[in-house]
Amino acid sequence: MAKNNQLTDHYFRSLNRNIILIIIIVSVIPLVLVSSTIYYQFRVAYHEKVYDHLRELVNSHAQNIDHFLQEKLSDIRFLSDSCGLNKLEDEPFLQERLAALQKDFGRDFVDLGVVNDDGVQIAYAGPFKLAKADYSDAEWFRKAIQSEYFISDVFLGLRGLPHFIIAVRNSRENGHWNLRATIDFVRFTTLVENIRLGQTGFAFILNNKGELQTTPITRPSIDIIAGKTIYTEFLAKPSVSPSEVRIAVKSDSSQQENIYAAAFLKNGDWLLVYQQRTADAFADLGKTFIITTVLMFAGLLGIIMMAFTLSRQIVQRVAKTDEEKQLMSKKVVETGKLASVGELAAGIAHEINNPVAIMVEEAGWMGDLMEEITFDESENRVEFERAIKQIQTQGKRCKEITHKLLSFARKTDATIHDVNIKELLEELVALSSQRAKYSMVEIRTDFQENLPFLRVSTSELQQVFFNLINNAIDAMDQDGGTLTISSYQKENYLVFAVSDTGTGIPEANLDRIFDPFFTTKPVGKGTGLGLSICYGVIEKMGGKLEVESTAGTGTTFLISIPLQTDANGQH
């Protein structure tokens, strides 16, 4: 039994484990797959979005800057075309023009100057003392005299401050003259810096040698130099179309990943670079990742908890069903045992009855013959008569046994009536009272008021009570006692208790008393069928027959009969 329990425990433990595993696997795999797929798709889409946004931003910004430069160039060009050298040579007039430009465009223009073919500034308007300055060696001047207009890189020049120059070349009778303007470097830098995004985004401009044209105010220049290779890469491949924006992702010297977006300006001379930490650019994605992960882990936790709870409930239910099944199969075995024993008994009874009848008749015939023998009065005659009598007595005993066996298996009057249970019991008590008196047993009845009618077979119920009353009297045969028959209603059952104050049934026998042929009565006194017949009858009625016994105190049989049996009941 202990081994069996161990096996069952092991079975339920492994069942529990399997259910938990199945629930977790079945739930977690889709959860993880769905979450990661969605996150992956979202990530890709978000990257696209961020890059697109950057591309758009850098592109429009580059156009802005280009536009700014073009505008300034146009202004200077207009000035040089419309006024001519004669007017512009006049410094007060030049001052006036600078003031007019500064009025129109804020302080974008720092100064204006007219430079002749030899590189000598012949007229100057502005805050610096640069009149008659010689630019013949300046790089910008050498480049400016080669084309109609020119925008220089940023350089320190004579004034010792970073600035850049826009120059326009015009012709006169014997050569050329140049009008140059300096653009306010701080204002230009601010224009470039305008592009700031997030916490770490900033923009700057490089010339085609990779030299910084603007210094981002917010960032130390070391970062830019560290990422220099990326700019040379950008610069190495000239842009196919002016609006093309290139994007690259690369780690810098501090092992932090940056996004670089670059577009060419000024017909490929300058490169506008926008730089931002990847973590910063994808901060929202990071947040989403954290939220997704937290949600997923919460889901996982939920699933695991649910798996444990659910599996425990299922296993408990299975265990309960199992127990019920075991109980049921025990009952089925019991019923089957009764049925097979019944059939067996009927068969044996039939077969034995006829030979016994013949034996009894033969003995009777011998008896008849003995009566004729009158001459022999010897002792033997007495013995013969005794022996014949004994054969007949024992034959009758056989008959009783076979009849009991047959009644165990017989189809009794199973017609269902409304039985007046009170009348039936009183009749039975009256029948048994004589026997009870000899055994010094007092029979008490304690029925509830208005005992209902029961729809059962009278003869079957009679048999049950008769058996129980007889057993109770037998149990008190030695010293007498009290037999109490009481009734009460419990739920939908009418319960009868038949109690005696006899010796009680030892616990070892309690399990077996309903088994056929189990008897504790002396040989010849009981067949061991009474209680199993009762059990079968009551079960057939849809009721229950139970026993409670304490050794030395007495035994109580509880008969529960359903109050209402439906029309197509089990009978």
Add this chain to the structure above:
Amino acid sequence: MTPPTVMLVDDEAPFVETMTKRLGKRDLNVISAFSGQEALETLDKHHNVDVVILDVKMPGMDGIETLKKLKTAYPLTEVVMLTAHATVESAIEGMRFGAFDYLMKPCDMEQLMGKVNEATRKKRDHEEKIREAHVKEILAKRGF
């Protein structure tokens, strides 16, 4: 009263033989048959049988079947069923088809004799009444 004539019907030959001897010893005229079919045939020859002692369980034609046929042909002949069955049903069924009474096997001789005598008396009373009715009818016809 002339001793009753009984017919014993049972498939168990030793039983029938011993019973025949025992009943004969008690001044009964005993005729025996070992099957339902034989019983009906024998009855055709002996019209004066008062009581038939009929076993319920027999091979071939069983007791109930024999009883039905017997009662149709000889309504006045009384039948005592002898059964090894403790079934109330078969006994009740026998009574329903006109059996006088039933006894359980093995039976007590005194009990059996009692039943046989009662049945004979009943049968003869019946016959007597019929005879009286006939006599009355004849007397009425003759104008007495």
